[in-house]
Structure formats: C-alpha cells, structure tokens
Amino acid sequence: MPSNKTDAIDVRNAVKRYGDFTALKRISLTIKDNEFFTLLGPSGCGKTTLLRMIAGFEDVTEGEILLYGDEIEKLPPHQRPVNTVFQNYALFPHMTILDNVAFGLEMRGKSKADARKRAGEMLELVQLSQFAARKPSQLSGGQQQRVALARALAPQPKVLLLDEPLSALDLKLRKAMQLELKHLQRETGITFIFVTHDQEEALTMSDRIAVMSAGEMQQLGTPTEIYEQPRNMFVADFIGETNLLEVSVDQVMNGRATCHLGGGHALTCNSVDGIGEGAKVHMSVRPERLFMSDAPVEAESLKGRVAENIFVGTDISTLVDLAEGPQFIVRTSNSDRGNKRIFEPGSEIFVNMELGAGRLLMD
Amino acid sequence: MAHVNDNIKAYKGFRSITLMCLAVLYAPLLIVTIYSFNASQSITNWEGISLRWYADVFTGPESEKFKVAAFNSFTIAIIAATASTTIATLAATAMVRGGNFKLRTVSFGLISLPLMVPEIVTAVATLIFFNAIGFTRGYMTILVAHIAFCIPFAYLPISARMQGIEDSFEQAAMDLYATKRQAFTKILMPLMAPGIISGFLLAFIVSLDDFIITNFVKGAGVETLPTAIFGSVKQGIKPNIMAISTMLLSVSIVMVTISYFVSKSDNTK
Numbered sequence: 001m002p003s004n005k006t007d008a009i010d011v012r013n014a015v016k017r018y019g020d021f022t023a024l025k026r027i028s029l030t031i032k033d034n035e036f037f038t039l040l041g042p043s044g045c046g047k048t049t050l051l052r053m054i055a056g057f058e059d060v061t062e063g064e065i066l067l068y069g070d071e072i073e074k075l076p077p078h079q080r081p082v083n084t085v086f087q088n089y090a091l092f093p094h095m096t097i098l099d100n101v102a103f104g105l106e107m108r109g110k111s112k113a114d115a116r117k118r119a120g121e122m123l124e125l126v127q128l129s130q131f132a133a134r135k136p137s138q139l140s141g142g143q144q145q146r147v148a149l150a151r152a153l154a155p156q157p158k159v160l161l162l163d164e165p166l167s168a169l170d171l172k173l174r175k176a177m178q179l180e181l182k183h184l185q186r187e188t189g190i191t192f193i194f195v196t197h198d199q200e201e202a203l204t205m206s207d208r209i210a211v212m213s214a215g216e217m218q219q220l221g222t223p224t225e226i227y228e229q230p231r232n233m234f235v236a237d238f239i240g241e242t243n244l245l246e247v248s249v250d251q252v253m254n255g256r257a258t259c260h261l262g263g264g265h266a267l268t269c270n271s272v273d274g275i276g277e278g279a280k281v282h283m284s285v286r287p288e289r290l291f292m293s294d295a296p297v298e299a300e301s302l303k304g305r306v307a308e309n310i311f312v313g314t315d316i317s318t319l320v321d322l323a324e325g326p327q328f329i330v331r332t333s334n335s336d337r338g339n340k341r342i343f344e345p346g347s348e349i350f351v352n353m354e355l356g357a358g359r360l361l362m363d
Numbered sequence: 364m365a366h367v368n369d370n371i372k373a374y375k376g377f378r379s380i381t382l383m384c385l386a387v388l389y390a391p392l393l394i395v396t397i398y399s400f401n402a403s404q405s406i407t408n409w410e411g412i413s414l415r416w417y418a419d420v421f422t423g424p425e426s427e428k429f430k431v432a433a434f435n436s437f438t439i440a441i442i443a444a445t446a447s448t449t450i451a452t453l454a455a456t457a458m459v460r461g462g463n464f465k466l467r468t469v470s471f472g473l474i475s476l477p478l479m480v481p482e483i484v485t486a487v488a489t490l491i492f493f494n495a496i497g498f499t500r501g502y503m504t505i506l507v508a509h510i511a512f513c514i515p516f517a518y519l520p521i522s523a524r525m526q527g528i529e530d531s532f533e534q535a536a537m538d539l540y541a542t543k544r545q546a547f548t549k550i551l552m553p554l555m556a557p558g559i560i561s562g563f564l565l566a567f568i569v570s571l572d573d574f575i576i577t578n579f580v581k582g583a584g585v586e587t588l589p590t591a592i593f594g595s596v597k598q599g600i601k602p603n604i605m606a607i608s609t610m611l612l613s614v615s616i617v618m619v620t621i622s623y624f625v626s627k628s629d630n631t632k
Binding site: 077 | 529531532534535536537538539540541542543545549550553554
C-alpha cells in the first residue's frame with residue numbers, strides 16, 4: 001500500500017500480544033485528517049491498547065502505524081507528535097496549572113517565557129486563566145479535565161488522543177464537556193482519537209466510530225451507519241437498545257427479504273448481501289421504529305399482549321409479549337402521543353414495524 | 364446487640380501499663396538529660412544547675428578524643444547516608460517501576476532482610492568478610508559497612524513514597540516530549556523528594572548511632588562517638604558522658620522531627 005500523507009493515522013495489520021494473550025487481532029484502519037474518530041467498545045476490547053500503541057506506550061507486536069505517511073510505531077513516545085489526555089488526567093501534582101500546560105512546549109525547546117505565554121493562551125481557551133497559579137489538587141474534576149486538555153493541545157500535536165477522559169465526571173458535566181470537546185476539535189482542526197465505552201457519547205461526538213470487541217474491529221462507520229445499519233449481532237446489541245429476533249429467511253427478491261420468526265409471524269425487511277434464502281440469522285429492530293395498534297394495520301402486524309409500560313422521561317417503553325413468540329420492546333416518544341397509542345398492561349394489541357426498520361445481521 | 368464498650372481506656376490496667384511503658388522508655392533519657400546539667404562531680408547527687416560538663420566535653424581531658432570521634436561520626440554519617448540514599452533511590456525506581464521482573468520478591472527480601480538479621484550477626488559477618496579480602500580495618504571499613512547497612516533504612520521511605528506515585532505521570536511527561544531522563548528528573552524526582560529526604564535522614568541517624576557493627580569493623584585507634592563513649596564508660600561513668608549523650612539525643616530528635624515533617628509535607632498542595 002502506498003503511504004498516504006493526508007491520512008492522520010493509518011494502522012496496518014496491527015497485532016498486540018502479551019505472552020499467550022492476543023489483545024489486538026490484526027487491526028487495520030485509517031483515520032482521516034481533521035476527524036473526530038472514536039474507538040468504542042466494552043472494557044477489554046483492545047481500544048485503549050490501540051490508543052497506547054499510537055501514543056507509544058505499548059510496543060506493536062506486528063504491523064505498522066503511520067502518522068501522516070510516516071512510520072511511527074518504533075519511535076519512543078517523546079518523538080511522536082501526538083499528545084494524550086489521560087483517563088485520570090495525570091496532571092503533574094507538584095506544578096502549577098500554568099507550568100503543567102507549559103511543560104510540553106518547554107520540552108519541545110521553547111523558552112520559558114514563550115512557553116508560558118502560549119500556555120496562558122491555552123488556559124484562556126479553556127476558560128481557566130484565573131487558576132493559572134494553582135496546583136491541580138485545588139481544582140475540581142471538570143477543571144482538571146480542561147487543564148489536561150489544554151496541556152495536551154498546547155504543543156499543537158498532529159493528533160490528540162483521548163483515553164476515556166470524561167468517565168470520571170458526573171452526567172451533567174460530561175454532557176457539557178462532550179460539546180466543548182467537539183467545539184475544540186473544530187476550532188483547532190486537530191484530529192481527535194477518542195476512546196470510550198459509552199455508546200451514547202460516541203454517537204454524540206464522533207465523525208466516525210470504530211466499534212471494537214475482543215481485540216477485533218466489528219464495524220467502522222458514521223454514527224448513523226453504526227446505529228441504523230449494524231453489521232452484526234455485537235454492534236446491534238452494543239449500540240443503543242434493540243429487539244434481536246431469531247428469523248429464517250424465506251425469500252430474497254428485489255432487495256427485500258421475507259422472513260419468519262417463531263409462532264409463524266412473518267416479517268419483511270431490506271436484504272443484506274451474503275444472507276440468502278434458507279439462512280437462519282438475527283434481525284435487529286430498534287424499539288422506536290415499532291408502533292402499536294388495536295387492529296392489524298398490515299398483513300405483517302404481530303399479535304401480542306402488553307406486559308408493562310416503563311416511563312423513561314422522553315419516552316415510554318412498552319414490553320409486549322408476542323403470541324407464541326419473543327418479547328418486544330416498543331418505544332413511543334412522548335411528543336408522538338398524538339399519533340401513536342399507549343395501551344394498558346393486559347391489552348391485546350398488534351405490533352407494527354415501519355418500512356425498512358428491520359435489519360438482518362451477519363453472525 | 365449488647366452494648367459494646369470498645370473504648371480502650373476502659374480496659375483494666377490500661378493506665379498503669381501505659382505509664383509503666385512510658386517510664387521505662389523515657390525516664391532514663393530524662394534523667395540523663397537532667398543530670399547532664401548537674402554541677403556535681405557525682406552522677407547521682409544533685410548540686411545545682413551548671414553547664415560545666417558541656418564545657419568539659421569541649422575542653423576537658425577527653426575533649427580531643429571526642430572531637431576526633433565526632434568528626435568521624437558525622438563525616439561517616441553524611442557520606443554513608445548520601446551513598447545509601449542514592450543506591451536506595453535507584454533500587455526503589457527499579458523495584459517499583461521495573462514491572463513484574465523475575466525474582467522481584469526475592470530482590471525485595473534481599474533489600475530489607477538486613478533489618479531483621481540480628482546486628483551482631485551482620486557485624487561478625489562483615490568483620491570476617493573484610494578480613495577475608497584483606498581490607499585493613501579503619502575509617503574506610505566503617506564507612507563501607509555503614510553504607511551497606513543504611514540501604515534498607517533509606518529504601519523503605521523512598522519506595523513507600525514511590526508506590527504512591529502513579530506511572531501515568533512519567534508517561535504524561537514522555538507524551539509531552541520529555542526524554543526518559545527528563546521525565547525522571549523533572550517529574551519523578553520532585554514527587555519522590557519527601558521520601559528521599561526522609562530516607563536520607565533515617566540513614567544518617569542509623570549511621571550516627573550505630574555501635575555494634577562499628578565496634579567490630581573499626582580499626583585500633585579509630586573511634587566514632589558511640590564507640591568513644593563506650594570506651595569512656597568502661598572506665599566509669601562521668602557526668603561528661605551525660606552531656607555528650609544529651610547532645611547526641613538532641614541531634615537525633617532534630618533529625619527525626621525534620622524527617623517527620625518532610626514526610627508529611629506535600630509539594631502538591
């Protein structure tokens with residue numbers, strides 16, 4: 001493969017082994033310039049390992065990592081023009097906030113005066129100028145987080161690596177920081193690689209997401225693609241809430257697949273390349289793309305009984321037991337109550353699927 | 364549940380045992396200190412306050428001997444504490460930051476074992492060792508022995524401090540373009556400083572008041588303060604011994620106090 005000078009990071013066949021344990025199984029991915037890219041997955045999926053390999057804290061067992069076309073996988077961390085925001089921030093506790101932010105600039109050979117001047121500007125950017133003379137322990141978690149960000153951005157790295165930086169913050173602060181991070185990324189034009197296990201966070205902030213599990217990449221795509229067209233069971237299950245149904249494919253024609261699930265219920269959805277007639281696979285249907293009615297509205301309406309309504313603020317989740325079939329979750333937005341009905345538990349109802357809502361999954 | 368009185372003061376004999384322990388530990392020190400200011404020739408009769416025995420230490424018949432011994436003691440203590448602290452700092456860095464290398468537990472045992480070996484055993488062994496390699500006993504043998512047995516004392520506070528320092532600080536430094544060396548001197552060293560200082564002071568005190576090993580490995584005519592004091596006491600206890608002991612005691616108290624406050628101090632606040 002020719003090296004591409006315009007891609008921020010190019011990971012090629014990267015493998016990481018610790019003794020007998022393989023933490024990363026041959027990962028290849030390309031992160032574009034100026035992209036907000038997220039590595040998403042449960043703990044132990046290898047996302048942090050990959051990030052630390054890009055930063056230089058972990059050796060690459062096999063494969064290459066390119067930064068704007070240059071191989072970096074053998075360089076020590078201090079020779080890589082990337083900076084990291086650590087999960088616990090790792091602010092130097094014996095230095096003032098200003099000195100913390102100036103550290104990277106000084107190590108890069110800037111004079112103390114220049115480094116401090118630029119550090120002061122960075123603190124302004126994250127609105128912490130008034131804390132410049134304090135020590136990290138005198139700041140709140142959210143403030144420390146912003147200092148860590150300023151410190152990592154100050155030397156103008158080519159790529160900024162963020163290792164679950166928001167996980168220690170409470171929900172409200174986390175939401176605010178998500179927006180702030182996104183704005184900072186746009187303002188600075190620096191490529192961000194963000195590691196998280198929080199799928200909502202990933203969907204909110206990212207340009208593209210790589211979903212990882214067990215050392216392998218499960219899917220790479222935009223948040224919309226990942227959410228609406230999950231490739232496999234893992235992605236469909238991990239991202240958002242979904243109904244996973246075991247189905248048999250009866251017929252594939254004109255881009256439509258006709259399937260049936262237990263109890264004789266029939267369902268039609270878009271076909272997927274590689275899944276043919278007779279296949280036994282899973283179908284994912286997002287709960288918000290189902291609605292209920294007291295009479296069948298189409299041939300494929302599924303008969304069932306309401307088991308429970310759960311109020312979740314903006315929505316109501318309804319659990320429906322299909323006659324001789326699995327349990328469905330149907331989500332009705334509270335703003336949609338004019339069009340869609342909520343039924344009392346025990347009601348005999350029909351569950352209907354929006355056109356194209358079902359998605360067949362590989363493996 | 365029945366009312367449980369876990370107030371330790373309520374136990375029978377608490378007060379008497381406490382007082383007895385305090386008395387046994389501190390009464391001798393107190394008496395030596397008080398009698399060092401005694402005007403009398405006698406070590407038991409009180410004849411009023413005087414500094415004559417302190418003057419005697421510096422100008423009396425034994426003053427020359429004590430001056431040389433004090434010089435030996437303090438130079439040995441300073442050099443031994445410096446050398447052992449340096450070694451202990453490197454050892455702690457390797458032990459705490461070296462990952463899970465083979466024989467790690469064994470290494471830790473080897474470093475701290477001298478604390479548990481009876482000192483007389485170490486003393487005899489060191490003496491035999493010096494004889495075996497033909498090292499003539501004198502100032503240097505004392506110094507080498509002191510450096511060796513001070514290492515575990517310096518090591519403990521340093522490694523304790525270091526264990527509390529997450530390695531992400533050094534990683535962050537290297538991530539911010541610091542070399543390994545810069546990460547050590549600019550980040551790790553300042554964070555370890557309280558541990559290093561208190562390790563140094565502890566080693567200094569241990570060296571300063573060591574008697575058994577010193578007595579074995581010193582050559583004829585080379586004395587440190589403890590061996591010189593012991594030599595004098597053999598010819599009968601005179602009040603000047605109390606004065607010199609009180610002075611040594613104050614040096615110890617000052618060192619221990621500094622060590623305490625340094626280990627409490629926090630350059631991160």
